[in-house]
Amino acid sequence: MRAAHAFPFLAAPWFWISVGLHGAVLYCGSVLLVESAKYGVQQGISSLEVNLVAAPAASREASTIPEQDTMPDVPAVKPVVTPDDLTQPVAEAMKPKPKSMASLQPSALPPSPVTPKVTGTGASTSAGRDKITASSGGGARTIATPNYLNNPPPVYPEMARRQNMVGTVILHVEVSATGAAKSVEIEKSSGYSLLDVSAKQTVQRWRFYPGRIGGQPIDSTATVPIRFHLDGDRK
Secondary structure, eight states: HHHHHHHHGGGGGHHHHHHHHHHHHHHHHOOOOOOOOOOOOOSSEEEEEEEEEOOOOOOOOOOOOOOEOOOOOOOOOOOOOOOTTSSSSOOOOOOOOOOOOOEEEOOOOOOOOOOOOOSSSSSOTTTTTEEEEEEEEOOOOOSSSSSGGGGGOOOOOOOHHHHHHOOEEEEEEETTTTTTTEEEEEEOOOOOOHHHHHHHHHHHHHBOOOEEEEEEEEEEEEEEHHHHETTOOOO
């Protein structure tokens, strides 16, 4: 009762309603301002797939193009009739000259060089032999993209390609407040150390957009799945 007399507003219902509303606003604000770490390759990519596609073995088959050069038919020419020969029958028209045809020997066209098919958004050390694709996790794109979106894709090891090694590597990354990868651990192996090492070494050099609370960058974590698969592989 003394507190109520000393602070009469404590007994007022509006005071406690105001306190409750302020607390709710502060709680919601702290939740909404928390951002998780982000990463990507080129334009806002949130996951990466490295696909090996053999260069197309298409070369134009040798084709023959016969060419002919023909001369026009010579029209029939009637003989000139003189007065002395009026009684003579009109001579037959001269027969047209036979056609002369100059045929060219067919020549085989040289096979055109195979053009490597390279598509994707990242650079590759084996251009023409693999294809880099990626899937976006959504979100609006901006014209000015931050540096963390320009990370290089992993390299598909040559030996792994020759031995048809495929699989998905899942990496657990601890991201510092500055956006660097503090540590990269293999959360799930692809089953091949060549693929695991290639993915891990590449992601260790990536730059990330760090997690934030209230707009301030903090240490955070990110999960990065990277898939290596050959053309025709359905795994």
